[in-house]
Amino acid sequence: MTLDRAVMAFAGCMIILSVALTYFVSPWWLLLTLFVGVNLLQTAFTGFCPAAIVLRKLGVKPGCAFQ
Numbered sequence: 001m002t003l004d005r006a007v008m009a010f011a012g013c014m015i016i017l018s019v020a021l022t023y024f025v026s027p028w029w030l031l032l033t034l035f036v037g038v039n040l041l042q043t044a045f046t047g048f049c050p051a052a053i054v055l056r057k058l059g060v061k062p063g064c065a066f067q
Helices: 003-024 027-046 050-057
Strands: none
16 A cells, blocks of 8 residues: 555545544534545645655655655
C-alpha cells in the first residue's frame, strides 16, 4: 500500500468512526467529520498532510501525491 492510499484509507476510517460515534454517543462527534473533510480539502490545495507525515515515519512507502 502506498502513502496516498493509506492516507485515503485513514481518512475513510476516521469518517466512519465519527459517524458511528455520532449515532451512538453524541452529535458533537460530527465535528470530527468536519475536521477530516477540511483537512482533506486543504491537503488537496497545499499538499501538506499531517497524517501523511506520520504514516511516512511509520514506514509506508510514498506514492505520487506525497513526494
